[in-house]
Structure formats: C-alpha cells, structure tokens
Amino acid sequence: MSTTRTAQLMEGAGLARRIIEETATKAAEISRFTGTAPCLATVLVGEDPASVTYVRMKRARCAKAGIQSRHIPLPSTTTTVELVDTIAALSRDPGVHGILLQHPCGPHIDERAAFEAISPEKDVDGVTMHSFAAMSFALPGFVSCTPGGIMQLLDAYDVELAGKHAVVVGRSAILGKPVGMLLLAKDATVTYCHSRTTDLPAIVREADIVVAAVGRPRLIRGEDIKPGAVVLDAGYNPGNVGDVDFDAARTRARLITPVPGGVGPMTIAVLLAQTVQAAENQLGLQER
Amino acid sequence: MSTTRTAQLMEGAGLARRIIEETATKAAEISRFTGTAPCLATVLVGEDPASVTYVRMKRARCAKAGIQSRHIPLPSTTTTVELVDTIAALSRDPGVHGILLQHPCGPHIDERAAFEAISPEKDVDGVTMHSFAAMSFALPGFVSCTPGGIMQLLDAYDVELAGKHAVVVGRSAILGKPVGMLLLAKDATVTYCHSRTTDLPAIVREADIVVAAVGRPRLIRGEDIKPGAVVLDAGYNPGNVGDVDFDAARTRARLITPVPGGVGPMTIAVLLAQTVQAAENQLGLQER
Structure with missing residues (x-):
C-alpha cells in the first residue's frame, strides 16, 4: 500500500473524441x-x-x-x-x-x-443573456461550451453532485458564472470565488468539487485540495500550465483533469454537438 | 458592559418610506x-x-x-x-x-x-430572463425587487461586500439566484445553499453576510450566526416568523433585519421606484 495516492485522470480528450464521433454520425444523417x-x-x-x-x-x-x-x-x-x-x-x-x-x-x-x-x-456557443438565464433556470437552451464540457465530464465519471460543495474559482460570463449555475441546477452547494476572495485556500479546502476557471497559473495549490475531491481545471496558461498545481493536487484528488487534454478538448466537442443539435431543431428533426 | 450583544436593526420600513417619498416626488414631476x-x-x-x-x-x-x-x-x-x-x-x-x-x-x-x-x-418586477442575466452581468436593467431591496439595505447600512463571504440560503429565480448574482457583482464571495445542502449550519457559520430566502420558519439558528455577521431575512412565514431565529441571531449579529419591517417593505419600494424609472426611460426623461 502506497502512502501517495494518485488521482484518476478525467480524460477529456477521449470523451471529446467519442462525442465528436457521435456528432459526425448525426451530421451525416442530417445531410x-x-x-x-x-x-x-x-x-x-x-x-x-x-x-x-x-x-x-x-x-x-x-x-x-x-x-x-x-x-x-x-x-x-x-x-x-x-x-x-x-x-x-x-x-x-x-x-x-x-x-x-x-x-x-x-x-x-x-x-x-x-x-x-x-x-x-443559433447560440451554439452559449454566450447570449438568454442562454445564461436558461442555464440558470434549467430551461431548454444551449449551454456555454466549456461549462457544458465540464458537466459532461462530471457525468461521464459518475461524479455525484447533489449536496456536494462545489467551489468555482472565476466568475466570467461564459465560464465561471454559468458553470456555477449548472452545478447549482444539479443540486450542488455552489461557492463562487474570484480575485477579491479573501481566503481562497480556506474555501478550496472545503470543496468536494473544484472548478478552476480563472487563468492564473497554479493559483490553486495541491495542499489545499481536500483528499478525495474532484478537480476540473479549465485554466490554460502559457507552457501548458493550468490554474491548479497538477502534480501536487493529483496526490490528493480522487479525479482530476489533466492540462492539456482535460477540459480543453470538451469545449469544441460541445460546440460541434450543439451545432448539429441546432441544425436538427431548425430542420424540424428534433429527436432529443 | 453587557455580555449579551444586540444587533442593530436594519430598518427596511423606514428606508422603504424614504424611497417611496422620493419616488412620489419624481412621479409628480413626471406627471x-x-x-x-x-x-x-x-x-x-x-x-x-x-x-x-x-x-x-x-x-x-x-x-x-x-x-x-x-x-x-x-x-x-x-x-x-x-x-x-x-x-x-x-x-x-x-x-x-x-x-x-x-x-x-x-x-x-x-x-x-x-x-x-x-x-x-417594462420588467419593473425583474422577473424576465433578460433581467436576470442583466443582474448577473452587471448590465443596465431592472432588478428583481426583493434582491434589489436587500442590496439597498446593505448599501444604506454601509455594509462592505468586497471580499466578504455571503451565504445565500435559497435559489429561487426571483430571490436566491439574483441576490447571489448581485452580491457577486459587488465582489462578495458567494455561496448558494438550498434544501439539498449537506451541512447548512457549518456553511452559515462561515458567513459574513447571511441572506435567508427559503421560506422555512427559523431554519437558520442563532447559534450558527458568526459573531458580527450581517443577517438579511427575506423569509416570511405564518405568524410573522422569518427564516432566521431572530431572537437568538440578534445576540450574535452586528446588523439584522426584523421580520416584519425588514426586507419585506423594501420589495414594494423597489417596485415603485423601478416603475417610475421605467416611465422616465420611456418618456425620454432619463436622468440617471
């Protein structure tokens, strides 16, 4: 038995590939x-x-x-x-x-x-006010692509969200804010942190799920990850560095996204899937 | 020196009266x-x-x-x-x-x-998806009335929000969700709690600002209020009982809204003020 645990990787690259394959099949059918x-x-x-x-x-x-x-x-x-x-x-x-x-x-x-x-x-990138409110109120609509990708990763790895404490670091209109709303809709307790947050490490230490979406290299230290937490790193900084100190965090987390190959590839997969969904809707082929 | 502190009351009734007086003056000018x-x-x-x-x-x-x-x-x-x-x-x-x-x-x-x-x-009650997104993105628009009233109370009592931890209990479309977004726009760290939250007392204990907006009588115990916290109770349950155990909470809070006479009166004041603002806008008299 090792004293160093290692998190399972949430392989967005592989999941994205499968989503894109399904999307291509649907696109061909539509054509x-x-x-x-x-x-x-x-x-x-x-x-x-x-x-x-x-x-x-x-x-x-x-x-x-x-x-x-x-x-x-x-x-x-x-x-x-x-x-x-x-x-x-x-x-x-x-x-x-x-x-x-x-x-x-x-x-x-x-x-x-x-x-x-x-x-x-037609808002397949999920950037309009309408799409944001639809995400927030669990109404039909398109999701912002990176938040949508994060939710699909959580789903693919069977991460339970109800009652869990999710900490979202970052509050941009197309990433932090909507992913928090999507997590809230899945019954997580959601905390939004940002540059003005007083004691970020203390809040991260309480998180069952950490979503890092702020664009500051290794802002989130491994030592602050709660043992067994699930870590999604949407940061992408120069030198393939995420917002989380990956090497340290993976010794404590249960599941973690690599950078690159984690959240990143999911974003484009959601964009393509939503484009095909939009075409289905507009061509009168709704099947979902 | 007493060992029992007593919170200052945030008197929404009085503030609402002043807002309505100003609103009446404006309405008369418009007419x-x-x-x-x-x-x-x-x-x-x-x-x-x-x-x-x-x-x-x-x-x-x-x-x-x-x-x-x-x-x-x-x-x-x-x-x-x-x-x-x-x-x-x-x-x-x-x-x-x-x-x-x-x-x-x-x-x-x-x-x-x-x-x-x-x-x-014309959304002076702040219920549309557009208004919600506008609140969330700090764009011009009307606010939901109770959240708007809460923000005006915080402002009137000079409560600093930047970097403070605000805990919102409740996630309805016209109360919990928008008030959290308004607090976030003022640089608070915001946590949304709700019926599925696992350990509500533990989270409330971390709050510098508590917004109770869930409609469950005395759900929030006084003993969980952090000494010096600011407590806004938007709950209104049978028997004039809020969502916070007022008598116990006021011995720990720095500022607290009474029920009734706290948040309640602010809601209608915001409704009236926004109606007059809407008239100003539509009649081409924008002065703000």
Whole structure:
C-alpha cells in the first residue's frame, strides 16, 4: 500500500473524441435525410493571430465532423453597428444553424451587443443573456461550451453532485458564472470565488468539487485540495500550465483533469454537438 | 458592559418610506412635466385571496405615490396563450410603463412563457430572463425587487461586500439566484445553499453576510450566526416568523433585519421606484 495516492485522470480528450464521433454520425444523417449539412457561421473581427488560429481549428474540426462552416472575416476597423448587423443577418439566414463570434473582438466593440444579435436558437456557443438565464433556470437552451464540457465530464465519471460543495474559482460570463449555475441546477452547494476572495485556500479546502476557471497559473495549490475531491481545471496558461498545481493536487484528488487534454478538448466537442443539435431543431428533426 | 450583544436593526420600513417619498416626488414631476403619470399594469389570474390582497396592496401604494395602475383581472380558466397575448399587448402599449404579473398563476399556466412576454424595459418586477442575466452581468436593467431591496439595505447600512463571504440560503429565480448574482457583482464571495445542502449550519457559520430566502420558519439558528455577521431575512412565514431565529441571531449579529419591517417593505419600494424609472426611460426623461 502506497502512502501517495494518485488521482484518476478525467480524460477529456477521449470523451471529446467519442462525442465528436457521435456528432459526425448525426451530421451525416442530417445531410443524407435533408440534403442540407449543419452549418456553423464563424465571425472574426481583425487578425489577432491567436483568434485566427482558434477559428481555423474550429472550422477544421467542423469539416472533419461533416459540419459546414461559413467564415465571415471582418476588418479590425469594423464598428459595433456593422458587427451587429452582420450577426443579425446570420441569425435570419436559414442556411446558417449556429453562430460563433470569436472573441475578444477588440476594445472598440461592444461585445455584449454583438453577442445579443445572435438568436438564441443559433447560440451554439452559449454566450447570449438568454442562454445564461436558461442555464440558470434549467430551461431548454444551449449551454456555454466549456461549462457544458465540464458537466459532461462530471457525468461521464459518475461524479455525484447533489449536496456536494462545489467551489468555482472565476466568475466570467461564459465560464465561471454559468458553470456555477449548472452545478447549482444539479443540486450542488455552489461557492463562487474570484480575485477579491479573501481566503481562497480556506474555501478550496472545503470543496468536494473544484472548478478552476480563472487563468492564473497554479493559483490553486495541491495542499489545499481536500483528499478525495474532484478537480476540473479549465485554466490554460502559457507552457501548458493550468490554474491548479497538477502534480501536487493529483496526490490528493480522487479525479482530476489533466492540462492539456482535460477540459480543453470538451469545449469544441460541445460546440460541434450543439451545432448539429441546432441544425436538427431548425430542420424540424428534433429527436432529443 | 453587557455580555449579551444586540444587533442593530436594519430598518427596511423606514428606508422603504424614504424611497417611496422620493419616488412620489419624481412621479409628480413626471406627471407635471409630461402630462402623463407613470403607469403600472397589474395582471392577476384567478382569485386566490392572498394574491388578490397583494395586488390590492401594491395598487394602493402606487396610488399613494402618484403612480397610476391599470388592473387586468383574468379568470382562472385563462390559458397560457391568452395570458401571453395579454401581456404582450401591454408590452406594446405606450400608456403602460411597467408590468407586474402576480404569481403564482396556477399550475396550468407556463409562468416562464408569461414572464417572457414582458418586454425588458417594462420588467419593473425583474422577473424576465433578460433581467436576470442583466443582474448577473452587471448590465443596465431592472432588478428583481426583493434582491434589489436587500442590496439597498446593505448599501444604506454601509455594509462592505468586497471580499466578504455571503451565504445565500435559497435559489429561487426571483430571490436566491439574483441576490447571489448581485452580491457577486459587488465582489462578495458567494455561496448558494438550498434544501439539498449537506451541512447548512457549518456553511452559515462561515458567513459574513447571511441572506435567508427559503421560506422555512427559523431554519437558520442563532447559534450558527458568526459573531458580527450581517443577517438579511427575506423569509416570511405564518405568524410573522422569518427564516432566521431572530431572537437568538440578534445576540450574535452586528446588523439584522426584523421580520416584519425588514426586507419585506423594501420589495414594494423597489417596485415603485423601478416603475417610475421605467416611465422616465420611456418618456425620454432619463436622468440617471
């Protein structure tokens, strides 16, 4: 018997692959049945290299899964009004089933206004106010992709949530806030921590489930992980470092996501799955 | 020096009176300036005695503050479609500035669909998905009235929130969830507890601020209140009993709301203030 326990890895990469395979099967069925492939519109403002890479990666994954994508690159001089008009037109376009606005869009853009031009039924990235409220109230709708991926990981690894204390570190509109609401809907007791939290380690020590979503390398120390806790690290910092000190945390946690290969791959899997779901809904093929 | 401390009372009744006075002054100015009084539409389905009383009380308060109200009583046989149509018509009616749907509406009504027929700019009761997301993302919009009242009490009594641990007991769509989001927006560390929470007393013991919003008489024991904590009791149970054991809690808390006369009166004050604000906005008199 070893005195050093080692957590089981929550292998998002593998789960994401299975989800994408299922999604591709469905996309092929939709194409065969209706003559129309699911279509994701990707909107990119400017030429930020990281954003260009992200969009290219997402489109490549779409293509592999039998999802068409329609790319709308806009100059960095695009105004909020122009961007809103472009997105509103995509919302009305019956040939587009899902809309992804790559963000950040730049400081001169009112990003919230741009997001809100996405109609809820095409909000496959889960960024609208409607989608957030739907997640919060357990109503039908699309989820934010990373939170959705985290919930699927928890489900795949049979993590019980009801009555457990989940600590979410981070409170962004598309990650921390919605994942907390999704956990609350599953009857977890949920604590939101953030940069202003006074004694983060003390709160983390109480957590049965830790979701790190803050973007600060190794902010969460292994020694603060409660033995047997479940740790999901949505942080992705330079040098493939998460928000959790992985090496130390894995000696205490029961389940932990690696970085990379944990939460990250789930995000795009949820995006693709929701795009196909949106196409099903809009083409009148609801099966769920 | 006494060994028994006694908390200062957070007197919602007095604060509400001041807010309503200011609101009445504004309403009178609006009427004088535009010839149009602010108008709240109240919609009531059926004749549940408690609901009838609540609506009558709200209308009486409106009248005293110089706010017109237009009452739309609907038979208990009203369908969701009919209710949605009625509310949608009020949303389009330029003579109506705010809309209040008294709820619960009865089990045969899709209450969410009815709420969503209220246009966000007339959602003075803060019940729509849009208003919830606006509260969550600190965007302009109306707040749910009881959460808004709680935040105004905290402000009036100079309670610092940044970095403090706020424990919200209850997770309803118009009380627990939004008040947690408003506290989070003020940089509190926020924990949502509810009926499935495993060890509520242990969590309450960590709270600098306790918001009780669950409707279970004296669920929160005085002995679990951290010395010096701030306690807001939005519970209102038969016999004028809150969700907190007031007599025991006041010996430990620094500030506490009485029941009645604490949070309760603030709810209607916020409703009236937001109705006048809505009229200002819609009549082109924005001053805030």
